[in-house]
Amino acid sequence: MDFDLTEDRQMLSDSLTRYLREKYPFEARNKAAYEAPYHSQSHWEALSELGALYALAPEEAGGFGGTGFDISVVFEALGGALCPEPVLGALMASRLLSAAGADQEALLSGVQKYAVATGEIDAWYGLDAIGTQAKASGDGYALSGRKSVVYGGQVADQLLVAAKLDGKVALFQVAADAASVTGYGMMDGGGAAEVVLEDTPGTLLLADAAEALADAANAGIVALCAEAVGAMDVLQAMTVEYLRTRKQFGVAIGKFQVLQHRAVDMLTEIEQARSITIKAAAELGGPEAARYASMAKNLIGRAGRLVAEEAIQMHGGIAMTWEYPGSHYAKRLVMIDAQLGDTDYHLSRVMAA
């Protein structure tokens, strides 16, 4: 049993954290996060150069990581800085390309951006209800349907699209410029796209992609949970600092016992969130991966909302403003619940197990 990071991972964590803090400070983050194209090409390249993408894939796929703990180290650092870059799409695409045995050097080097397009308006989280259809067409396939809220889709070069082929969910690679892609910004920063496919050509990667998509989702969940833990730590620290300095009725509000105990409850839930994220990371790739991913995503959804709402409430008005960084952390923590399955979806999965 060992709860310390390996030296390599600690170095990666430190270098990412330092870069984000020094080179991608909050004003720059907000500009990239809320103005088209809802990310920053130069910071994307810098993160790639620091190895943030290579860390997401195992050696056999050309990376130097790829375990749950590699993923969580990267995303915890990203979460601490509310980094809006489309790294999640890269992670999930990397898992899918590995499953397909496809080359992914362009992905890991950051040269090509990938987005994973599974969700549809009537099929957000599961795969059963997917309506997008693929059919053979000449040498390849043609896809028709609409993919919604494709995270990172607004700047993706390549889309990995889940579509029904002969009744099974298959996976295709589609060049973004072959599809009708409408990008937009998000409530919590960063971007996504609506992707409309009309007999759009695609390359078949996996004819039966259910398992690979499940693995990619599990990896994505570990990433989102780690991102949330990173963001919660920062928001908790900001809140405690505010309690220490803000005065009302002549004393620091941190002297009010009610706020003290509520801050302790935040701390407790954050430690629980950290724990379940470690567990989900440890189980990633194993037979229990989905179960622990669901546990983690459920707990993160609850803890994230608690931390966000309590942080706002304890700050008072200031945290209701765009200018205060804490408000953006709160938004991210609430909105992260809707990605890759929300608290209720994952609770249902744990119930069914």
Next chain:
Amino acid sequence: MDFDLTEDRQMLSDSLTRYLREKYPFEARNKAAYEAPYHSQSHWEALSELGALYALAPEEAGGFGGTGFDISVVFEALGGALCPEPVLGALMASRLLSAAGADQEALLSGVQKYAVATGEIDAWYGLDAIGTQAKASGDGYALSGRKSVVYGGQVADQLLVAAKLDGKVALFQVAADAASVTGYGMMDGGGAAEVVLEDTPGTLLLADAAEALADAANAGIVALCAEAVGAMDVLQAMTVEYLRTRKQFGVAIGKFQVLQHRAVDMLTEIEQARSITIKAAAELGGPEAARYASMAKNLIGRAGRLVAEEAIQMHGGIAMTWEYPGSHYAKRLVMIDAQLGDTDYHLSRVMAA
């Protein structure tokens, strides 16, 4: 719109409250509540004489009340004193006898005690799964099956038993001494019985009793909710008084802001509980009775648990003792949830509507 009690109801409330406080104080209550036969015949008679039972039935049935507000006035007074007498059975039986057009003077005068036997081990709250069967036998009927946790059954003279007859749920009157009745005491005081029927003779009251049983349950729920409100008011007052007088670290613990705010949250939930009980009482007998009864029982279940647990926690060890009256209020408030459908059962009914 008028939220005051009528003069008659106020007088009834006052006389019951005064009697219970002066003549049935806590030591007497505990003795009756926890020692066989788990009630007190003399107090039962006194309550009857004060009109507590006549108030539960309308004039056409020989009473002088019978509306939701009559019921809630009586039970709120009983709840404030944690009265263990089997009045709930009388109320529900009175509703059933009214539906059957049967005479109920023996019930309303308190001469005969009635208990309503619907619940079974595999069919606590609904009627669908009832396993007790009735069949024609000579001039009457014979019943076979087992009824569990029949509140007040330990001292009942008459049992009103729900049993399947030709596939429908019918209602029978069974003399208690014709059945195998095993009485026992309850965790929160008062008594109940296991009733085993083996070709036990019964008189048919209603061949299709579903509607009457639903009405009796709705009335019973109004009663339990009012009882809980009465008990919550007392436990809240005890808690606030304790906060005022108990000192730790040199100050009254009521000066700790955390306890203040939690006591306020108790108060808030009690006011909500009072409100929904009033609403359920107002709707009793009408087309929406079941819906509002379910709402009330769900809210009471949650509020009762909150008030009980918070009262114990804020008192500390003293409320963990048998000697302290507050512990018995807490027990009643928690256990009341299991009677006539718990929070989840009633939430499901609201969901389905």
Next chain:
Amino acid sequence: MDLSFTPEEQAFREEVRAFFAENLPKEMSDAVRAGGELTKDIMDRYHALLNDKGWLATTWPEEFGGPGWSPVQRHIFEEEACRAYAPRIVPFGLAMLGPVLQQFGSKAQQDYYLPRILSGEDWWCQGYSEPGAGSDLASLKTRAVRDGDDYVINGQKTWTTLGQHANKIFCLVRTDPDVKQQKGISFILVDLDTPGIEMRPIKLIEGGHEVNEVFFTDVRVPAENLVGEENQGWTIAKFLLTHERTNIAGVGFSMQSLEEVKALARKVMRNGRPLIEDPLFAARVAQVEIDLEAMKLTNLRMLYKAQKQGAPGPETSILKIKGTVIGQELKDLARRALGPSAAPFPGLLSANLDPAPEDAAHNAARYFNNRKTSIFGGSNEIQRNILTKTMLEL
């Protein structure tokens, strides 16, 4: 004990309902349903619509142009306005300054200002909060110094709601710095055109512009603009706080939200079936529906008590606490129901491309914006402190 309304009250409800059905432009109710910020034009026209009917100043006595309604009638009016998806009446002139002037203002102030509030000629905003004093109003620092026939004001106000539309502001200012905090405060009326005033927008968490900062630099205001006596401001502020807090529980708005959530959950699909059939989501909805049903009664009970006693008691803080929690829970469900389609920043996508159903694109923004309700108007923590003192006497 009788929960029914009188025949007169029921007739009144019918009258109000018919009025909205016939007179509220669809464009207004559509804008309210859509959930974004309302334009000044819509708010102005709604104001005029009610004023023409004589139903604008619902809390004013008839002598000043109010409709002379009982608290129950006002309650019915508010319920029906919510039911019709009417805009909210902007409260600063009508619900706040109006009663203050009627109670503390001079005859001249009443004669001049009250008609202008009704006509819409003046749009008032509120200068109470300051950057350093949130819930701790008594510590405010904005100074007003008497200089001849004027006061000269220096300082800063914040959280000034809809100040961008206003031409006037009423302020609490410190007129005596040497006495105990509450004692040296005055209540003064200021024209926003006066030189030395600068209003700057505050962008809120969800991106909206609803509140502002107001900076005062050597702003000269005629002394006749003082309301009541000098240093009487705290009395006026408390009057406003304990004065009937209309619809503090927000029951009507929560009923609106509940209907929206239910409609949405019937419409959107999750795991191959309508979301409302997911027992976990349905349980969340039913739970808050029950709490809201209880809150309706709690609200009426306190309304009844206030009507009997002539003024609401401290227990209205219960309405504030529980009412905002219910409202926030409903906004949470409305956001949650959308899943990922809650995430796009509203307004960037055309309706046919927006993954959220009609009228739901603002749901996430509304959830975040709505967090304010447990903070402003005396935070829920302050309300608990009040109840501790008044109801628990601890």
Next chain:
Amino acid sequence: MDLSFTPEEQAFREEVRAFFAENLPKEMSDAVRAGGELTKDIMDRYHALLNDKGWLATTWPEEFGGPGWSPVQRHIFEEEACRAYAPRIVPFGLAMLGPVLQQFGSKAQQDYYLPRILSGEDWWCQGYSEPGAGSDLASLKTRAVRDGDDYVINGQKTWTTLGQHANKIFCLVRTDPDVKQQKGISFILVDLDTPGIEMRPIKLIEGGHEVNEVFFTDVRVPAENLVGEENQGWTIAKFLLTHERTNIAGVGFSMQSLEEVKALARKVMRNGRPLIEDPLFAARVAQVEIDLEAMKLTNLRMLYKAQKQGAPGPETSILKIKGTVIGQELKDLARRALGPSAAPFPGLLSANLDPAPEDAAHNAARYFNNRKTSIFGGSNEIQRNILTKTMLEL
């Protein structure tokens, strides 16, 4: 980062598991499963069983007769003991007084008392709390006055767990009333046979006899029974509080409870189907299962940290708070699962008539009894105060 146990640790787990499988009498595990109070006989025999194996004093160094386990081994042992439904080891002699004597006791005290704890000859109980001082230990009033070679003790202790089985008590007493509260306290060992001691049972909320009051009237205790220096008691008390609080999160017991709840929910019927198929109940179970799964890791993380640092940090208060909340939630579910059959007072009905399934008749009693866990050992409010100071530094 590696969550797996070493091969040695896994082998140890197998060894412990095999030991319980082979040696724990079914009658003991049945009694634990049934959930009522355990008899002194069962507790004594379990004590002897572990002592014979050398696994009794899990936290003691080998020199004093401990097994020399690492914290991880102790954790594994506790998990397996829970898994086997073994009784709890009574902690007062083994987990509390033992370490105190090893740290602060004289050689003579160690030589005399430690073997008697292991052999079971002495059953210790704890004299800390007093009627006027719950969480506020420093305000204790029981006086010990030096008189020749004795101390004369007067006062009252309460919440003395299992004191009815004990022959000895260790007490915190005030030896100097004139100094600051914490400074005048001493730690002393008292034979319960000494004249002037009276022990009275306290009946608990659910009807059980688990704790007692102890009255001291002119009780003469030899001065050699003092542990450490006079007025050093507070140091010893703090040592005990910050000393490794074994299994404070109660993870093993909660895992036991979770399995019981699940088994029960598969067995009992509600609305015509097994309760576990009711989505609302299943959601409650899954929710607490997730919290418990996280708590397992939180527990291990803090164990790991303690092992590295040599002592647990203040963050163990998190284990206490969240661990008790999870345990209480599970007891609530176990009671809730029974519906009305939770209500009979346990022990009054024969098994064939009891409406509750086997081993579930005590579920309501256990729920109520378990409320103590968030009160004793430093209430959860005190734990939050500790975390406020130590972790938040507010």
